Amino acid sequence: MTDSLWQTKLAAWIHDPAEKALVLLRDPAGHEGGTVRKLRQQIFPDGIPAAVKQHIHPADRWAAAADRPQFPQDQDGGRYQKWTQVNFAEQPILKHPLTGEEYDLKKMELEPAQLKAISTDHFQRFIVRDNGAVDWKKTALAFWRFGPESPASDLGALWQLLPADTRVPDHTIWNHLDLTSAFASAFAGDPEHNPALLAMSFGPVQDFIAQARTTSDLWAGSHLLSRLAWEGLKVICEQLGPDAVIFPQLRGVPQVDLWLLKEVGLPEHYFDGADWLNRQTDANPLFAAALPNKLVAIVPAALGVELARQITDTVRAWVKEKAEATLTELLKAAGVTDAPDLYAHAQITAQLENFPEVHWALVPFAPLARETGQGVDVKELEAAQAPFRPVGDRGFLDGDAWKLLSREMTVDGARFYHPNPGVLYPALYDLLDRMQAAAKAVRPFPQLEQTGYRCSLCGEREWLTTDREQLALPPGERQERKTLWTSVAERKPSWARKGEHLCAPCALKRLWPSLFVREIEDLLDRDMRRYVVSTHTMALATSLWNWLQGHAGKTDIMDRDVGKLASQIEGATERAALPRKMADELRWGQYPAHVRRIAERLPAWLDTLREAEDSVDDDALQGVTGSIEKVLGQKPEAYYALIMLDGDKMGAWLSGDENYSLTYQDTWHPQIRAAIAGKFQQADLQSYAKAQRPVSPARHIAISSALNSFALHLAPYIVETVCKGKLIYAGGDDVLAMVSVDDLLPALALLRLAYSGVFPTGDAADHAWRLLGVDDGRLDIRKGHVRLRDRLYRVMGREATASAGAVVAHHSTPLGAVLRQLRDAEKQAKNRGDRDAFAIRVLKRSGGRVELVSRWFGGLDPAQGLESTPIGMLLRLQEALANPQLSRRVAYLAQTWLPQLPPPDEFSDPALYEKLLADNLAYQFARQCQGNDKPRANDLGRGLGKLAVALAASPTKPEEDRGAAPDFIRDFLAVAEFLAREGRADSGKEFNRHD
Ligand SMILES: [Zn+2]
Numbered sequence: 001m002t003d004s005l006w007q008t009k010l011a012a013w014i015h016d017p018a019e020k021a022l023v024l025l026r027d028p029a030g031h032e033g034g035t036v037r038k039l040r041q042q043i044f045p046d047g048i049p050a051a052v053k054q055h056i057h058p059a060d061r062w063a064a065a066a067d068r069p070q071f072p073q074d075q076d077g078g079r080y081q082k083w084t085q086v087n088f089a090e091q092p093i094l095k096h097p098l099t100g101e102e103y104d105l106k107k108m109e110l111e112p113a114q115l116k117a118i119s120t121d122h123f124q125r126f127i128v129r130d131n132g133a134v135d136w137k138k139t140a141l142a143f144w145r146f147g148p149e150s151p152a153s154d155l156g157a158l159w160q161l162l163p164a165d166t167r168v169p170d171h172t173i174w175n176h177l178d179l180t181s182a183f184a185s186a187f188a189g190d191p192e193h194n195p196a197l198l199a200m201s202f203g204p205v206q207d208f209i210a211q212a213r214t215t216s217d218l219w220a221g222s223h224l225l226s227r228l229a230w231e232g233l234k235v236i237c238e239q240l241g242p243d244a245v246i247f248p249q250l251r252g253v254p255q256v257d258l259w260l261l262k263e264v265g266l267p268e269h270y271f272d273g274a275d276w277l278n279r280q281t282d283a284n285p286l287f288a289a290a291l292p293n294k295l296v297a298i299v300p301a302a303l304g305v306e307l308a309r310q311i312t313d314t315v316r317a318w319v320k321e322k323a324e325a326t327l328t329e330l331l332k333a334a335g336v337t338d339a340p341d342l343y344a345h346a347q348i349t350a351q352l353e354n355f356p357e358v359h360w361a362l363v364p365f366a367p368l369a370r371e372t373g374q375g376v377d378v379k380e381l382e383a384a385q386a387p388f389r390p391v392g393d394r395g396f397l398d399g400d401a402w403k404l405l406s407r408e409m410t411v412d413g414a415r416f417y418h419p420n421p422g423v424l425y426p427a428l429y430d431l432l433d434r435m436q437a438a439a440k441a442v443r444p445f446p447q448l449e450q451t452g453y454r455c456s457l458c459g460e461r462e463w464l465t466t467d468r469e470q471l472a473l474p475p476g477e478r479q480e481r482k483t484l485w486t487s488v489a490e491r492k493p494s495w496a497r498k499g500e501h502l503c504a505p506c507a508l509k510r511l512w513p514s515l516f517v518r519e520i521e522d523l524l525d526r527d528m529r530r531y532v533v534s535t536h537t538m539a540l541a542t543s544l545w546n547w548l549q550g551h552a553g554k555t556d557i558m559d560r561d562v563g564k565l566a567s568q569i570e571g572a573t574e575r576a577a578l579p580r581k582m583a584d585e586l587r588w589g590q591y592p593a594h595v596r597r598i599a600e601r602l603p604a605w606l607d608t609l610r611e612a613e614d615s616v617d618d619d620a621l622q623g624v625t626g627s628i629e630k631v632l633g634q635k636p637e638a639y640y641a642l643i644m645l646d647g648d649k650m651g652a653w654l655s656g657d658e659n660y661s662l663t664y665q666d667t668w669h670p671q672i673r674a675a676i677a678g679k680f681q682q683a684d685l686q687s688y689a690k691a692q693r694p695v696s697p698a699r700h701i702a703i704s705s706a707l708n709s710f711a712l713h714l715a716p717y718i719v720e721t722v723c724k725g726k727l728i729y730a731g732g733d734d735v736l737a738m739v740s741v742d743d744l745l746p747a748l749a750l751l752r753l754a755y756s757g758v759f760p761t762g763d764a765a766d767h768a769w770r771l772l773g774v775d776d777g778r779l780d781i782r783k784g785h786v787r788l789r790d791r792l793y794r795v796m797g798r799e800a801t802a803s804a805g806a807v808v809a810h811h812s813t814p815l816g817a818v819l820r821q822l823r824d825a826e827k828q829a830k831n832r833g834d835r836d837a838f839a840i841r842v843l844k845r846s847g848g849r850v851e852l853v854s855r856w857f858g859g860l861d862p863a864q865g866l867e868s869t870p871i872g873m874l875l876r877l878q879e880a881l882a883n884p885q886l887s888r889r890v891a892y893l894a895q896t897w898l899p900q901l902p903p904p905d906e907f908s909d910p911a912l913y914e915k916l917l918a919d920n921l922a923y924q925f926a927r928q929c930q931g932n933d934k935p936r937a938n939d940l941g942r943g944l945g946k947l948a949v950a951l952a953a954s955p956t957k958p959e960e961d962r963g964a965a966p967d968f969i970r971d972f973l974a975v976a977e978f979l980a981r982e983g984r985a986d987s988g989k990e991f992n993r994h995d
Contacts, residue, residue, distance in 0.1 A: 005188055006136035007044075008052045009241050012184040013143045014039045015056050018159075018173050019119045021088055021166045023112040034116035039123055043134050055193070059184035062195075063176055063697070064165075065422035086669045088166040093669055095170040096784040097702035098653075099797035100666035103783050105158055122151035128266065142266055144181070144243055145251060148174045157792030170667040171698040175705075178243040179697050182298040183422075185240050189300030196301035196364035197428055199436045200311060201294035202229055202356040210819045211458045211506065213497070215728070215738060216532040218815065219289070220512040222729035222736065226289035227516070228356060230255050231318045232311040236297050239307070246697055247296040248732060249704040252712065254285040262523050281529050283580050283720070286520055290712055292732035296432070296700070301364035308360045319355055323348045323504045326511045327464065333495065334487035336466055344464045344484070351461050351504040361435035363428050369421040375406055376419050381427060388434035396427035400687075401694045409684055417688075426694040430655060453501070457510075461503035475499060531577030533726045533738065535811040537603035538640040541579050541724045541740040543632050544599050546983055548585060553633030557594045561630040566594040568624060569601050576603035579740065580720040598631070606636070634983040638810050638845070641744040642818060644826045645751050645804035647733030648835040653703055653800065656695030660799070665689040702794070707733050709793035714754045714779075714786055722777030723747040733802070741808055742984050745878060746772040748804055748838055749871050750779075752856050755802045757784040757795040764865035771866055771875050782863075798863075801836035801856075803829040808978070810845040818843070828853050838871065842978045850974035853963070858950055870972075873947050876940060877976035882985035886937055890928040891977035894921070898966040910949075917965055918945030944969060 017023075017035035040048070048056075092105040126146050128138035150159040163169035164176035186195030202225070209221040233245060237259070242250040250256045254276040260266045271277055276285045299307055327348060331338050368381035378397060389395055396402055409417040452471030455463045462471055466484050478501070479486050489496040495510055496502070502510060517530045546552040554562060578586070578600065586596055606628075609621060629635055647653075652660045665673050668689075676689055711730035715737070719725040725739035725747060739747045749772060753759050759781035760768040769775045780787035784797035805826030809818045821841055829839040832853050839853040856862075857869040866872035880886050897920070907913040918941075925941030926934045948968035963971075979985060 003136050004049070004051060005185055005240075006140045007049065008055050008184045008188040009181045009243070010043060010136055010140040010143065011048050011052050011056050012059055012181040013140060013147070013177050014043065014123075015060055015180060016164070016173065016177065017116070017119060018123075018147060018162055018177075019112075019115045020173060021163045021169070022110070022115055035120045035123065038120050039127075042124065042127060043139065052188070055184045055187040056180070058193075059180045059187060061420060062183045062422035063179040065420045084167060084672065084675075086166040086671045088163075088169075088669075091669075091671065093169060094161055094163060095168075095667050095669075096794070096797050097170040097667070097699060098662075098706070099784055099799050100170070100662045101783050101797065102670070103785060110155075118152050118155070123147065126270070138264060138266055140181075140241060141260060141264055142270065144178070144241065145257070145260060145266070146270060147177070148172075148251070153790075156790065157787070160792065161794065167669050167672045168667050169669055171702060175698045175701045178701065179298075181241065182244045182246070182697075185244060186298050186300045189240065190302045192301070192366065194301040194364055194366045195298050196304045196362055197296060197432045198299045198304050198307060198360065198362050199294070199296045199432050200232065200308060200358065200360040201436065201440070202232065202315060202358055203293060204357060205293050206823070207458075208505070208509075209729075209736075210816070210823065211509075212815055212819065213457065213500075214532075214815060215535055215538075215726070216494075216513055217457075217509060218736075218819070219287075219532050219728050220509045222289040223287065223516065224509060224512045225293055225356075226291040226729070226731060227255070228315055228319060229291040229293050229295070230259075232315045233291065233295060234259060235307065235311045235314050236295075236299070239303075240297070240299060244299060245295055245297045246700050247294070247704045248292055249701060249708045252708070253290055254288070255291065258286065258523065277524065280526060282531055283583075284520075284528070285712070285716075287516075287530075288712070288716065288727060289729045290731045292734070294732075296429075298697070301362075301366070304362040304364070308362065312358045312360075315356060315358065316352070316354075319508070320348065320352050322512075322515060323352055323508045325515060326504075326508045329511055329514070330464070330484060330488055330495070330507065331466075333492040334484050335491075336484065336487070342466050343468045344466055347462060347464055348504045355505060359436060359439045361432050361439055363432045363435065365421050365424070365428065368428065368431075369424040371421055375408070376421055376424060378406075378424065378427075381424065381431075385427070385431045385434075388431060388438065395430055396424075396694065399694070400691050401426075404684070404688050404691055405694075409688065411682065411685060423694075425696055426656060429695060429700075433651075433655065455503035455506050456500045457502055457506040461505070463501035463503055464507055465501075533577050533579055534603070534607070535640050535738070535809075535815065536607055537576045537578060538724075538726065538738050538740055539637050539811040540603050540606070541582055541640075542637040542742045543634065543983055544602065545582060545585075545724060545740070545742070546634075547632050548582075548589070548591065548595070548599060552983060553631050555591075555595050557592045559631075561627055562594060562598075565627045565631045566598055568627065569598060569605050572601045572605040572608065574604040574608070575600045576607075578603070579724040579726055581722075581724045584721075602628070602636075637741060637983055638812075639741045639808050639984075640811055641739050641741050641747075641806055641808045642822050643735065643737045643739060643744070643748060643751070643804055643806045644822050645735045645737075645748075645755075645802055646826070647707070647755065647796070648801045648803055648830070650733050653796075654695065654700065656693075656699065658692055661692045661694070663690050664693050667693060703796070706794055706796045709786070710755055710795055711735070713788060713791070713793060714795070715751060717779070717788055718750045718754060718777075719747060722750065722774045741979065744806060744808065744840075744979065745871070745875050746774050748806060748840075749856075749866070749875070750774070752802055752804065752838075752871070753781060753862065754779065754786055755796060756798050756800050757781055757786055758798050758862050760865045761863055768866045768872075771872060771879075773875075803835050804838045805829050806838065806840045808840070808842040810843070813843060813845070825851070840975050842975060844978075850971065850978060852968075852971040852975040854951060854968070854972075855954065858947065859954065868943065868947070870947060870951065873944060874972060874976055877944070877972060878979045878985050880937065880940055881977050881980035883933070885929055885931045885933045886925070887928040887930075888977050888980065890924055890941075891973040893924060893928070894973050895970055897924075898970060901966065904952075904965065910953075913965075914946060914949040917949060917969070918942045921945040921969065944972060948972070 014036055094103040094105060096103060126142035128135045128142055148160050150156060162173045164171055164173045183195055187193040205225060212218040212221055236244055242256060257271060257274065257276060261268060261271055327344055368384055370377040382394060382397060405419055405423045450462050452462060455461050464484060465471060470481065470483050473481055485496050485501045489498050513530055517528045521528050547555060556562060586599055715730040715735050716727050719727045719737045723739050723743035723746060725737050725743060727737050729736040735751060759765060769778055784795055786793045786795055805822050807818055807822045807825055821843060825839040825841045829837040837853060837855045841849060841851040843849055854870040856871050860869050862869060881888050904913045921941035921944050922938045925937040929937035948965040951968050952963060952965040
């Protein structure tokens with residue numbers, strides 16, 4: 001794009017100083033005096049060109065209108081009415097954009113002059129010059145990327161959350177600058193100065209990811225889709241800048257930073273200390289799959305169709321290029337000479353012709369919403385949306401918000417509100433959403449004609465072959481006839497297991513880890529060690545951790561058994577990839593070399609032994625197993641867990657459904673709210689204050705930023721630093737993670753709590769951390785915010801919920817089957833649990849299965865404490881059952897006596913039924929408990945009985961799926977009992993400590 005576009009973006013970026021809110025009322029120079037003037041002088045020494053300037057003011061107005069229709073800045077004389085002034089330095093209050101909760105920053109000590117100096121210095125650092133002249137594009141991108149990074153340690157978290165407007169402190173100055181810049185470039189890029197919303201999605205997602213044989217495949221499927229989404233997003237970033245993308249938010253995404261450094265050419269020192277530049281293992285954030293498969297952007301209307309086409313072509317060409325690179329590698333490995341007429345080339349072309357599937361929709365502002373001078377004309381919008389809505393339903397245009405927003409409003413003779421097309425964002429977004437759904441329903445992609453046997457991973461497409469005839473070979477004959485894949489399997493077993501024959505997309509997925517490592521090595525010019533933790537290692541992590549912590553077995557190197565095991569393992573040269581927490585523990589902890597060697601090599605060694613089972617004689621294997629058990633003090637753990645969590649009702653959050661939006665006054669600073677409530681009896685103003693606030697781009701940015709904080713920072717910390725786990729995918733509102741079985745419950749509970757930014761407070765917080773058993777991994781979570789290290793992340797807030805499915809499986813259970821169960825469990829949590837729920841399934845190797853579906857917190861507020869909530873009860877039961885004083889028989893016995901109880905409908909008074917269950921459980925728990933813990937066991941049993949009755953009474957969808965109280969008791973006990981088995985839970989400590 002031209003210089004003028006980047007100039008426009010840059011001018012938009014400096015139209016307001018970052019510190020505006022803090023100096024607004026204290027600075028005699030006004031907010032446009034200091035930083036803005038200085039930056040303007042340096043960036044535009046001859047003044048901002050008229051062609052650029054014309055777009056800044058309307059863009060600012062549209063952005064402000066979309067985000068805070070009230071309190072326009074352009075009143076006659078530029079003075080605000082006295083009553084609209086907020087002294088933010090005295091009362092620095094932020095509002096959570098999705099809940100309206102107040103977040104008090106405490107009184108601030110910084111003087112305006114000091115702040116301006118800090119801010120000006122900060123931005124000057126990011127002016128990029130080329131031979132003395134300002135590089136418009138680089139500077140605009142550097143401002144976008146690094147402006148919100150805190151310039152001084154005493155400003156801390158405040159800088160990142162600086163409000164755009166102190167009267168409506170629910171969105172940041174960064175949101176406002178991004179949006180102004182996005183509108184400005186959309187105006188500048190269109191001959192009619194007309195912006196449009198563009199939505200795109202890439203697929204298929206679920207099936208592509210779930211077709212996985214190993215955790216490496218699982219990771220590769222997710223990462224490949226995320227990487228591919230970036231190829232599409234990059235088209236927009238290069239032409240219009242990353243701020244044009246509303247969803248997902250791109251600031252701070254490592255893949256985007258890599259682009260800024262390597263392709264845009266921002267100076268390397270801007271990225272000093274970035275994890276993705278330094279980590280040489282796949283703990284490097286570039287290996288995290290972080291971008292969702294859909295996007296929404298503000299683009300010039302005239303460019304929209306062309307952009308959609310370019311993005312489609314780009315992502316498909318990219319996939320094809322990678323598939324060809326895959327084939328090259330496979331041929332090399334198999335020792336086959338490449339030739340243009342090899343059948344595999346034709347297969348790649350055919351199989352990837354429509355891969356990925358792309359759906360898009362484009363909605364321009366004009367002519368749908370046209371500014372007339374008096375207001376906004378929406379006739380065209382009505383006509384355009386009619387085919388996508390039920391007859392007679394005009395959606396946003398029928399609502400109270402539009403009744404108020406469609407006309408001007410004055411207060412005290414001054415203009416309080418004046419409509420412009422920016423306020424129609426909700427209606428345009430709704431139309432976009434409906435158009436895209438309609439496009440998806442059409443499915444214009446024909447089925448490919450396929451012959452012969454199919455790919456062994458997906459079962460859908462032909463497998464890649466150099467010789468078409470071979471497709472007819474039954475699996476048994478392929479070895480003899482030497483296919484491409486039998487050769488690869490011999491020489492490169494990590495690319496193809498014995499017998500495996502893969503199609504183009506599946507082969508690309510299989511080789512993606514190798515291809516991506518090379519891509520990163522070339523870009524960063526350093527070696528990368530790539531690995532994925534296997535399900536077997538993840539299972540063993542539980543035992544190894546217990547052992548390292550001294551909870552079990554013996555680590556004394558003088559011990560004969562330890563010495564023997566260490567020497568047996570000596571020959572195993574391979575080190576297994578360990579979960580990050582364990583790898584860090586071994587790196588920083590004080591462990592003798594013997595112990596370290598056992599921990600690092602045992603998982604790979606066991607794998608080797610298992611694979612060689614046929615050739616090793618049973619006695620030798622038994623001997624080895626015996627010495628492992630002696631050292632670890634228990635049988636090595638064989639189960640691990642997978643978690644799939646995602647946000648509930650994301651569609652409703654994004655469309656601003658009534659239950660998911662705030663009133664205008666909820667988002668106002670308390671001083672403004674009080675002034676309006678007390679001073680004005682004006683009817684339209686009062687109803688305005690109480691009206692539901694429609695969605696806005698800033699609200700979408702707030703949602704998208706909250707999800708980014710969760711996916712990029714909090715979920716990785718919880719899964720990989722607090723727990724022994726491996727994050728496989730975290731992007732948008734979705735998380736897919738593997739954890740060790742002892743960390744399943746804490747990982748689930750923490751992910752859920754961090755998603756909303758809710759945690760018990762005061763004494764209850766200490767209890768909660770102890771109950772979770774991860775006391776040293778504490779996070780500061782409250783009021784929709786999470787503080788991690790020195791950063792404050794704004795997350796979705798207390799009204800937002802998430803549901804999770806979890807599966808506990810034996811490490812040798814086929815992964816495909818486990819993933820199917822996982823997806824079912826997650827659906828079950830959404831449906832039967834009626835959302836805000838979790839579903840845990842334990843798949844026993846023997847074939848049995850136990851499961852529990854429950855709301856996370858029942859009807860209780862988790863801020864008050866976790867202990868009585870369902871997830872808290874499950875944690876307590878797990879602890880109690882791991883305690884040798886309480887016999888695990890209590891769980892089996894319940895299964896025999898529960899069915900003998902009279903059903904609840906035989907009780908005229910429900911309280912009597914509750915008492916019967918609670919008394920019985922209390923009695924059974926106390927009876928099965930030895931020693932001095934009887935009273936506590938009694939309480940636990942009673943609590944479980946009451947909770948089960950409460951859960952059975954809570955609503956479910958569908959109705960008939962409602963569980964009865966005894967079912968809940970049985971399921972809670974069955975799951976807790978399994979998780980409490982030897983070595984899986986930290987036995988006994990917590991049970992004794994709680995009081
Ligand atoms: Zn396939």
